[in-house]
Amino acid sequence: MGTQHITAKERLAIPRQVMPAQNPDLRNKNFKEVNLGYTAELAQQEALRCLQCKNPTCISGCPVNIKIDQFIKLIAEGKFLEAARKIKEDNVLPAICGRVCPQEDQCEKMCVLTKKHKSVAIGNLERFAADYERETGNVVLPAVKAPTGKKVAVIGSGPAGLSCANDLIQLGHSVTVFEALHELGGVLVYGIPEFRLPKDIVRSEIDGLKKLGVEFITNVVAGRSITVDEILKEEGYDAVFIGVGAGLPWFMGIPGENLLGVYSANEFLTRVNLMKSYQFPDNDTPVFNCKEKNVAVFGGGNTAMDAVRTAKRLGAAHAYIVYRRSEAEMPARLEEVHHAREEGVEFLMLMNPLEFIGNDQQWLTGAKCLRMELGEPDDSGRRRPVPIKDSEFILPIDMAVISIGNGSNPLIKQTTPDIDVSKRDTIVVDINTMATSKESVYAGGDIVTGGATVILAMGAGRTAAKAIHEKLMGIDAHE
Amino acid sequence: MLIIITFSPYRKRAKLPPSYEIEKQMHKIVSAIFLAENIKKIEIEAPRIAKKRKAGQFIMIRVGETGERVPLTIADSDPEKGTITIIVQGMGKSTRELNSKNAGDTISDIVGPLGTPSHIEKFGTAVSIGGGVGTAIAYPTAVALKEAGNYVITINGARSKDLVILENEMKAVSDEAYITTDDGSYGFHGFVTQKLQELLDSGKKIDYVLAIGPIPMMRAIAEVTRPYNIKTMVSLNPIMVDGTGMCGGCRVAVDNQIKFACVDGPEFDAHQVDFKNLTDRNKVYMPEEKQSAEAFAHKCNLL
Numbered sequence A: 001m002g003t004q005h006i007t008a009k010e011r012l013a014i015p016r017q018v019m020p021a022q023n024p025d026l027r028n029k030n031f032k033e034v035n036l037g038y039t040a041e042l043a044q045q046e047a048l049r050c051l052q053c054k055n056p057t058c059i060s061g062c063p064v065n066i067k068i069d070q071f072i073k074l075i076a077e078g079k080f081l082e083a084a085r086k087i088k089e090d091n092v093l094p095a096i097c098g099r100v101c102p103q104e105d106q107c108e109k110m111c112v113l114t115k116k117h118k119s120v121a122i123g124n125l126e127r128f129a130a131d132y133e134r135e136t137g138n139v140v141l142p143a144v145k146a147p148t149g150k151k152v153a154v155i156g157s158g159p160a161g162l163s164c165a166n167d168l169i170q171l172g173h174s175v176t177v178f179e180a181l182h183e184l185g186g187v188l189v190y191g192i193p194e195f196r197l198p199k200d201i202v203r204s205e206i207d208g209l210k211k212l213g214v215e216f217i218t219n220v221v222a223g224r225s226i227t228v229d230e231i232l233k234e235e236g237y238d239a240v241f242i243g244v245g246a247g248l249p250w251f252m253g254i255p256g257e258n259l260l261g262v263y264s265a266n267e268f269l270t271r272v273n274l275m276k277s278y279q280f281p282d283n284d285t286p287v288f289n290c291k292e293k294n295v296a297v298f299g300g301g302n303t304a305m306d307a308v309r310t311a312k313r314l315g316a317a318h319a320y321i322v323y324r325r326s327e328a329e330m331p332a333r334l335e336e337v338h339h340a341r342e343e344g345v346e347f348l349m350l351m352n353p354l355e356f357i358g359n360d361q362q363w364l365t366g367a368k369c370l371r372m373e374l375g376e377p378d379d380s381g382r383r384r385p386v387p388i389k390d391s392e393f394i395l396p397i398d399m400a401v402i403s404i405g406n407g408s409n410p411l412i413k414q415t416t417p418d419i420d421v422s423k424r425d426t427i428v429v430d431i432n433t434m435a436t437s438k439e440s441v442y443a444g445g446d447i448v449t450g451g452a453t454v455i456l457a458m459g460a461g462r463t464a465a466k467a468i469h470e471k472l473m474g475i476d477a478h479e
Numbered sequence B: 001m002l003i004i005i006t007f008s009p010y011r012k013r014a015k016l017p018p019s020y021e022i023e024k025q026m027h028k029i030v031s032a033i034f035l036a037e038n039i040k041k042i043e044i045e046a047p048r049i050a051k052k053r054k055a056g057q058f059i060m061i062r063v064g065e066t067g068e069r070v071p072l073t074i075a076d077s078d079p080e081k082g083t084i085t086i087i088v089q090g091m092g093k094s095t096r097e098l099n100s101k102n103a104g105d106t107i108s109d110i111v112g113p114l115g116t117p118s119h120i121e122k123f124g125t126a127v128s129i130g131g132g133v134g135t136a137i138a139y140p141t142a143v144a145l146k147e148a149g150n151y152v153i154t155i156n157g158a159r160s161k162d163l164v165i166l167e168n169e170m171k172a173v174s175d176e177a178y179i180t181t182d183d184g185s186y187g188f189h190g191f192v193t194q195k196l197q198e199l200l201d202s203g204k205k206i207d208y209v210l211a212i213g214p215i216p217m218m219r220a221i222a223e224v225t226r227p228y229n230i231k232t233m234v235s236l237n238p239i240m241v242d243g244t245g246m247c248g249g250c251r252v253a254v255d256n257q258i259k260f261a262c263v264d265g266p267e268f269d270a271h272q273v274d275f276k277n278l279t280d281r282n283k284v285y286m287p288e289e290k291q292s293a294e295a296f297a298h299k300c301n302l303l
């Protein structure tokens, strides 16, 4: 097994292997996964493109520093299981990150091939190795250290909470995860759609944690069902990790936002993904019937792409992205924008909604929009959109989805006043330990950063787990 | 130069291993009895919630694996026994399915207590008004108002005598208790608003009004008390999904601002609520609700 005598030149001659995907005209009518995954052949070909750099710069682009060169070498040699295990030394959810990481801004951006050639498809390879391990039934549970007798509570079962729970259980602590919803996984289950991240994968990852001994309790809202103080004092936990995400949808504050047919992205996606309303009436939760209707999603991030592609799949005649800047400024992953366009999503750039308009039954009929042009760069270096005079017009739509971001849910803040929060209500932490201002309480993920990424949330969960472990075991981190 | 690659037999995507379901703590129904036609009182095991809940709070309940999340007020609780009581009116598929359950049956998901508890203080004379199943929602707050030392007047309305619920419970917490029926078959003949107006006309000094019932009723009560400047609260029932503040589906317009009923409410100042918007928004899924209800009725007939 393995590769022999392959020169750098030959490696560079191999084109970047394309991820096989469902045909756009078929997939925009179903909820099955869009990307089909590399075959072993494609994965090995792609792996051969990696130059095995002495100083693999790609690793510095990965927030959890996966040993990218090493796992790719293992794939090239056909040692797929070893590759998966190598990845898992640093990342517990590779099948998920390989699918949803914004690789072009992270690991792949730092790959030496990026400048002159195309970067190695690190994300696709990561996904391949993880899928191979899982689908061939070869997942081996990591060893768990002897019990320490310490109990840690994790609030929220998103990527931050899951990765924190994973590290702590392996270190021998007993871990309980409290989740507000009836399903585990956070945004991975209620936000990101099935066609981008199959829920079976999320479930099987969580299954692994369960087998390691993590206890999951759903339907518990911290701050309402139980407070952080009660968890520490009454339930006898030694430490608490808060990973409750950024779940408070912002609205635009323009007239007509309460009309029928206007949704937040969170509501629309939750209805469809978590409550499976795309299977209505077999599932009881309804959602606006998009069939043959015009739907506009306001925003340009991953959430907006997920919402608009979902609307298209529910049968929308026109599914628009309405964004106030230009396409170059859209924060969504390139792959999602590309996929959305292939599926027939229409992009209306440099356009700002002023007002929603409805009929006499209060159903939405249109959005009054203003056209914009790019002016001078603002503080963030992005060119600021400025309105074009007298360019107002009405975009006829039947449903609107507002996807302009999320703030922080106030429940923990209200019930635990001794946890310091910022002006934006995010929890303030020491970034080296993720410790909050409250003794024995740590936090990480979107509740600290505001809406960010899966891998950053996971990284935060790991940092916190390490600090919690050191604190509980009396290890001085600075020795 | 030759590149030799050994291919693994792995090509086709294998089927995923069967995903497991986390073992849910199912909630057992301890007792379930009809109080009136279509209105059932259900006592369910939910120890954590029983311990924590305060008047005015609610739960989200999902009857089974394909069910929707439905908000229901916690009418009562027994922290020792670890149970809560809900009073449910069969409206559509979900509430009718719930009302078809009996003692011994189980419910898959219950989360709570949710919402901001009722604001309770010693106002002086407090009137609690319940319309239909709203009486059940008003009941716990009436109890709390009494415990806070208020002179409590309750007015409970129903369409007719056989739809009157919680009569004895309400009497027990009231200094004055009135029943009204639309058809005059019991108590005062007329609407709860008329009874309230009568009390005001008789010169009774009222310091606080809590009104819970159908939207037109709450809206009418707001108009009765507005000229007198009496602090009036209503409990709103917008359509909810998560009940934790995550989706914004439950937003209501209060004083021209967006509020999330599940975290900021469900109780709001009646004089500032945009009732028309709430009425409209609650109609958004009418065709789907009808479809679900019909399918459920059909299924029941087949059983």
Ligand SMILES: Cc1cc2nc3c(=O)[nH]c(=O)nc-3n(C[C@H](O)[C@H](O)[C@H](O)COP(=O)(O)OP(=O)(O)OC[C@H]3O[C@@H](n4cnc5c(N)ncnc54)[C@H](O)[C@@H]3O)c2cc1C
Residues within 6 Å of the ligand: A100, A101, A102, A155, A156, A157, A158, A159, A160, A161, A178, A179, A180, A181, A184, A185, A186, A187, A188, A191, A192, A220, A221, A222, A223, A243, A244, A245, A246, A247, A269, A302, A303, A304, A306, A333, A409, A411, A412, A444, A445, A446, A447, A451, A452, A453, A454, A455, A457
């Ligand atoms: C639609 C959408 C698409 C996205 N796409 C991508 C993508 O392609 N790539 C990417 O990297 N990132 C993406 N993101 C961002 C990414 O999902 C988040 O940054 C990440 O999930 C944050 O993880 P977290 O663990 O901090 O929080 P979350 O995933 O939000 O999880 C928080 C969990 O805590 C629970 N919770 C909240 N309050 C309480 C409480 N009081 N008590 C108990 N539990 C509570 C919530 O129910 C939830 O399950 C996307 C986000 C959205 C919304």
Ligand SMILES: Cc1cc2nc3c(=O)[nH]c(=O)nc-3n(C[C@H](O)[C@H](O)[C@H](O)COP(=O)(O)OP(=O)(O)OC[C@H]3O[C@@H](n4cnc5c(N)ncnc54)[C@H](O)[C@@H]3O)c2cc1C
Residues within 6 Å of the ligand: B058, B068, B069, B070, B071, B072, B073, B074, B086, B087, B088, B089, B090, B091, B092, B093, B094, B095, B096, B133, B136, B137, B236, B237, B238, B239, B240, B241, B266, B282, B283, B289, B290, B293
């Ligand atoms: C905070 C709160 C407390 C409530 N307390 C009680 C109570 O103690 N007892 C009681 O009988 N009812 C209560 N309700 C109303 C109850 O939730 C609805 O009657 C129920 O959801 C209807 O569901 P369905 O499938 O049976 O009917 P559907 O046919 O789906 O709907 C009937 C009507 O109920 C409303 N509704 C539908 N779905 C929802 C939803 N997910 N959330 C809220 N309203 C919805 C709509 O206005 C609709 O027109 C409460 C509602 C709220 C918001």
Ligand code: SF4
Residues within 6 Å of the ligand: A061, A062, A063, A064, A065, A066, A068, A091, A097, A098, A101, A102, A103, A106, A107, A108, A122, A123, A126, A455
């Ligand atoms: S976890 Fe994300 S950033 Fe890190 S290597 Fe994988 S795809 Fe790249």
Ligand code: SF4
Residues within 6 Å of the ligand: A049, A050, A051, A052, A053, A056, A057, A058, A059, A068, A069, A110, A111, A112, A113, A120, A122
């Ligand atoms: S930088 Fe690119 S080529 Fe170099 S080791 Fe990393 S992935 Fe391979």
Ligand code: FES
Residues within 6 Å of the ligand: B239, B240, B241, B242, B243, B244, B245, B246, B247, B248, B249, B250, B251, B260, B261, B262, B263
């Ligand atoms: S029900 Fe979702 S925010 Fe209130």
